[in-house]
Amino acid sequence: MIPKYFSAIWAAIAPSLGNHLWQSTLFAVVAGLLTLVLHKNHARTRYWLWLAASVKFLIPFSLLVGIGSRLAWSRGSVGTKAGLYFAMEEVSQPFTQPAISMISRATPSTVSPGLFHLVPAVLAVGWLCGFVVVLFVWWARWRRISTAIREAVPLREGREVEALRRLERIRGMRKRTEMLVSRASLEPGIFGIARPVLVWPEGISERLADAHLQAILAHEVWHVRRRDNLAAAIHMVVEAIFWFHPLVWFLGARLVEERERACDEEVLELGNERQVYAESILKVCEFCVESPLACVSGVTGADLKKRMVHIMTERVVRKLDFSRKLLLSAAVFLAFALPIALGVMNATQGRAEAQTDTADAAASAYKSASIRQHQSAGGRNERVGIFFSPYGFTARGASLQTVIGVAYGVQADLISGAPDWVSSEKYDIDVKLPDAADGQKPTGGIGTERLRVMLQAVLADHFKLALRHQTKNLSIYELVVAEGGPKLQEAKPVFTNPDGVNGPEGRLPQKGQMEMGPGELIDQGATLVPLVEQLSWQLGHTVVDKTGLTGNYDFSLRWTPGESEPGMNKLMGFKPATDSSASNESSGPTLFTALQEQLGLKLVPQTAPI
Numbered sequence: 123m124i125p126k127y128f129s130a131i132w133a134a135i136a137p138s139l140g141n142h143l144w145q146s147t148l149f150a151v152v153a154g155l156l157t158l159v160l161h162k163n164h165a166r167t168r169y170w171l172w173l174a175a176s177v178k179f180l181i182p183f184s185l186l187v188g189i190g191s192r193l194a195w196s197r198g199s200v201g202t203k204a205g206l207y208f209a210m211e212e213v214s215q216p217f218t219q220p221a222i223s224m225i226s227r228a229t230p231s232t233v234s235p236g237l238f239h240l241v242p243a244v245l246a247v248g249w250l251c252g253f254v255v256v257l258f259v260w261w262a263r264w265r266r267i268s269t270a271i272r273e274a275v276p277l278r279e280g281r282e283v284e285a286l287r288r289l290e291r292i293r294g295m296r297k298r299t300e301m302l303v304s305r306a307s308l309e310p311g312i313f314g315i316a317r318p319v320l321v322w323p324e325g326i327s328e329r330l331a332d333a334h335l336q337a338i339l340a341h342e343v344w345h346v347r348r349r350d351n352l353a354a355a356i357h358m359v360v361e362a363i364f365w366f367h368p369l370v371w372f373l374g375a376r377l378v379e380e381r382e383r384a385c386d387e388e389v390l391e392l393g394n395e396r397q398v399y400a401e402s403i404l405k406v407c408e409f410c411v412e413s414p415l416a417c418v419s420g421v422t423g424a425d426l427k428k429r430m431v432h433i434m435t436e437r438v439v440r441k442l443d444f445s446r447k448l449l450l451s452a453a454v455f456l457a458f459a460l461p462i463a464l465g466v467m468n469a470t471q472g473r474a475e476a477q478t479d480t481a482d483a484a485a486s487a488y489k490s491a492s493i494r495q496h497q498s499a500g501g502r503n504e505r506v507g508i509f510f511s512p513y514g515f516t517a518r519g520a521s522l523q524t525v526i527g528v529a530y531g532v533q534a535d536l537i538s539g540a541p542d543w544v545s546s547e548k549y550d551i552d553v554k555l556p557d558a559a560d561g562q563k564p565t566g567g568i569g570t571e572r573l574r575v576m577l578q579a580v581l582a583d584h585f586k587l588a589l590r591h592q593t594k595n596l597s598i599y600e601l602v603v604a605e606g607g608p609k610l611q612e613a614k615p616v617f618t619n620p621d622g623v624n625g626p627e628g629r630l631p632q633k634g635q636m637e638m639g640p641g642e643l644i645d646q647g648a649t650l651v652p653l654v655e656q657l658s659w660q661l662g663h664t665v666v667d668k669t670g671l672t673g674n675y676d677f678s679l680r681w682t683p684g685e686s687e688p689g690m691n692k693l694m695g696f697k698p699a700t701d702s703s704a705s706n707e708s709s710g711p712t713l714f715t716a717l718q719e720q721l722g723l724k725l726v727p728q729t730a731p732i
Contacts, residue, residue, distance in 0.1 A: 142182045143367065149457070150175035150369055156453060157376075163442055165387055166348075167450075169380035174457075176357045176373050179364055252365045260358065263414035270306035271313055274321060277301040282327055285336050286320065289343045292392070299346055309410035310338055311420035312345045315352050326409050334402035337394045338421055344385040345419035353377070354417040378416055382424040386433055400433045487579035488514065489554040496520075496548035515577060517551040522585065524659075525551065529577035530589075533658035533665070535596060536732065553580055596732045598664045599725040601654060603671070609722035613647040613674035641710075643679040653677065657725070660713060664732060669723060679720055682710035 153175040157168040277283055283301055290298060299312075300319045310326070312318045320342055327335065345351070357374055364370045389399055406421055413420040442450070496519045507518035508528065517525060523545040526537055553576060581587040643656050650667055658665040710716075717723050 138182075142179075143364075145183050146175075146179045147367075147369055149178045150373060152453070156450070159449065160442075160446060163446065165380045165383035167442065169377065169384050172373055172376045172380060173353055173357070176360050176370075176377065179360045179367075179370065180356075249366065253362055256362045256365050260362075260415065266414060267308070267313065267418055270304045270308055271302065271319075271321065273306075274302035274304040277303045277322065280327075281332065282322060282335065282339070285332070286339050286343070289336070289340050293343055293347055295343070295347060299343070307409075307411050309406055309412055309420040309422050310342060311413045311418045312342055312351055313418050315349075315355060315417075318346050318351060320346075323410050326406070329405055329409060330402065333395070333398045334405060337389055337399040337402040338406060340389045340392055340394065341385050341421050342419070344388045345381075348381075348384070350381050350419045351417050353381075354415075354419070358415075358417055374416065379424040379428075381419070382429060383432060386429060390433070396433055400430055403429070403433075487556070487576045489556040491554075491580045491584060492550075492552040493580075493584055494550045496550050498548065510573060514554040515551070515573065516553075517549065519548045519550065521545050521548055522581075525549075525577060526581060526587070527659070529574050529581055531574065533655065533663070535658075535663050551580075553577070593731050595729060596664065598666055598728050598730050598732065599657070599661060600666050600668045600728050601650070601657065602668045602724050602726055604718045604722050604724040607722055608669070608671060609720065610671070610675040610677055613676050641681050641683045644677075646676045647674050648677075649674055653679075657713075657717075661725075665725065666728075666730075677721060679716060680710075681713045681716035683713075 153171045157171050160167050160171075286299065286301060300317075302319050302321050303324050304321050305324050308321065308323060310320065310322050313321050320339075330338070354377070357377055361370050361374055386399070390396060403421060403426070407426065410422070412422050416423075498519065506520050506524070507516070508520055508524070509516040521544065523537055523540060526540075526544075527533060555572075555576060578587075643653065643660075645652055650669060650671055654665050654667045711719060714725055717725065
């Protein structure tokens with residue numbers, strides 16, 4: 123059961139996850155290319171590009187696509203946009219299965235259990251193990267830092283505090299940063315997000331001149347003003363969730379590198395001498411160890427050798443000129459506009475295809491259709507008739523939901539979202555095939571697909587029916603052979619359709635109908651397909667044939683209707699018995715018992731993606 127549960131979840135999320143990872147990877151690659159273009163500009167610009175690539179892993183483009191689908195235009199030629207739409211669809215969502223224009227019979231996978239079904243469970247366990255390992259490593263490092271914070275004491279005065287307050291005034295910071303002195307050997311760093319504090323190692327001030335002290339404090343002040351701890355914490359969430367993606371760890375390294383270089387640039391722009399600033403960093407490295415977590419911003423992070431080279435190299439850092447600002451603006455615009463445009467085109471394309479299919483089907487799938495409200499004669503045992511003939515389709519006292527199920531080959535539990543009258547109102551329907559003349563059989567075969575297309579066209583033309591399909595994890599029943607073997611009778615030759623008329627699934631009794639009523643199913647010369655369909659409707663859940671029986675059979679199934687079979691009562695409008703005669707029948711078998719005793723078959727509950 124557990125492997126099947128994971129298989130169902132995997133089948134539902136795998137395409138979306140694949141698309142999300144592909145889109146996020148592509149976004150990060152584009153961001154990386156932009157950083158190459160801007161390698162001579164300020165580091166803070168490159169930092170924000172890498173941070174945007176990180177945050178993209180937490181924001182699927184499907185949200186923007188959904189917004190675009192609500193903004194879809196209702197006019198215009200779809201043909202001129204179709205090529206562009208499908209190209210965008212293939213590039214942006216390569217793992218999504220192509221949509222189908224008609225709902226086919228929705229049945230769970232019949233692949234026998236094996237090692238393949240264990241793959242989703244193994245992947246889930248593997249991801250969970252990696253997730254737990256990452257969290258444990260960070261927890262151990264965080265515990266070390268938090269212990270140092272608890273043992274630290276506030277520093278209220280001294281040249282360190284005076285220098286810190288002076289720098290805060292210069293940078294226009296209204297909220298003061300508390301300073302704590304710690305006995306731990308950790309480097310000076312900013313701890314916390316909402317209320318950041320500066321952890322200062324005990325004894326380091328004696329090793330630093332005033333210029334060195336001011337340079338280090340200026341560096342930490344910029345970490346506070348830029349809210350670098352918050353950005354680092356966000357990326358740590360990305361690393362924990364997507365730990366298996368190498369690009370995520372590459373992004374983390376680039377974020378720390380550009381973060382420290384951005385602070386270095388800001389410190390030098392304050393007027394600090396390059397040599398003094400470089401010496402101050404080296405003195406800290408000599409006395410302290412680097413912070414073990416990226417979300418505790420220190421002064422010695424990133425590649426120290428490269429930082430020294432950049433600090434000591436006197437070069438002019440370019441500001442963003444008009445062309446680069448235009449490039450960045452275009453990139454930001456496209457990042458939002460392309461998913462929204464895809465959603466707009468997706469909705470427009472689907473709507474246009476539905477309209478085209480509906481028009482074509484209505485024009486050629488049937489010759490005429492007569493639809494009338496059913497005049498009920500009353501009575502609990504009133505029967506519902508659904509007939510296929512060489513000339514078309516006939517229904518008597520059938521709900522629209524029943525006809526939808528026949529037209530699309532699905533059961534009651536697979537139809538949702540319709541108004542109540544779809545299942546409560548009853549209709550008498552007569553539909554003729556387009557090539558059916560009076561008294562003559564139509565030319566061509568009468569197969570399942572042709573009959574369904576005919577009914578779908580009638581539903582779309584007369585009821586303006588519109589559908590969409592999706593996959594859900596549902597409760598089903600598997601029909602299997604009970605202990606003792608099947609008790610079905612082989613069909614008699616008279617019921618093997620000598621006239622060559624074929625109905626749904628290639629079967630049809632000689633009179634072209636299955637008799638059904640409250641607690642009764644009768645068919646002759648049929649496979650188990652109609653039985654499976656009717657059981658699905660009776661139970662309100664999909665039934666899957668696992669018997670392996672492929673012959674034609676005569677069967678008569680009778681049972682006492684109960685609350686456990688709500689499907690057919692809802693679809694066909696049967697009412698529970700309230701008279702005394704019905705109470706005398708209450709001792710009869712349930713559907714599950716009758717199926718096993720009369721036909722030698724059994725229903726086993728399962729769960730599957732449908």
